Each structure stands twice: as structure tokens, then as C-alpha cells.
Amino acid sequence: MIFSVAVEIRPLEGIANPEGLTIERALPALGFSGVREVRVGKLLRFELEAADEHHARHEVEQMCEHLLANPVIERADIRLEAIGATK
Template structure:
């Protein structure tokens, strides 16, 4: 079976996010007020072949840990859906 996967990689809470800070500082001068706590991460979407949803999720978790994230500073949020 094929599953659609969304992996959202965000910096862990407490890790400084200069890209988010830059956006946050720029917004008021561009006319957007009331925006705070901007955090910028990566999102990855892909299809994966696996026997069932649990197997797909296990493969994606391993993929995230070994390859798609830096577990020291980043967290991954994984969503798996049957395609």
C-alpha cells in the first residue's frame, strides 16, 4: 500500500530561530501587527510504500531520526495517511 506522508521539522523549543525573528521584526514595518512567536521550519511531503500504516510510520520515524532532522536541535511532527 502507498501512504502519503507529511513531515514538519521545527527547531526545538528554546533553540534560537533567527529566521523567525527576522520575519517577526519585519512585519510591523510592513503593516502587519499582532504577530508573535514566529518559528520557521521545513515541511516535506512524500509517498511511501509499506505493508500497513504502522510499518509506514515506523519507516518514517527512522527516516526522520537518521536523515531528515538533526535530533539535537530539531523535532519532527509526522502525519501518515493512506493515499
């Protein structure tokens, strides 16, 4: 099956998030108030071919561990959706 995969990688709570702080400080100068707790992460989207959802999730977890995320400072949340049969 083909899966549409989204992996959100974001800084763990308590880990510095300089890009978010910069945005939070810049917004009031541009006239936007009322924004708090800005956190910036990455969102990876891709297609994955796998036998079933269980295998697909396991493979994406392994990818996160080995390449996509740094578990010391980041967490990865995985969303999967079947979008078709294997061609």
C-alpha cells in the first residue's frame, strides 16, 4: 500500500527554540499582539510504500531515529494515511 506520511519534528519542552523567540519578539513591532509560546518545528511529508500500516509506522519510526530527528532535543510525531494500492 502507499501511505501519505507527515512527520512533525519539534523541539522538546525546555529546549531552546531561538527561531520561535525571534518571531515572538518581531511580531509586536509589526503590529501583531497577543501571540505567545511560538515554537518552530519541521514538517516532513512524503509517500511510503509498505505492506500495511503497522509496517509503515515502524519504518517511519526507524527513519526518525536514524536520520530525521535528534531524540536528545526533538520529538517526532507521525501521521499516516493510506492513499492507494501499490502500483
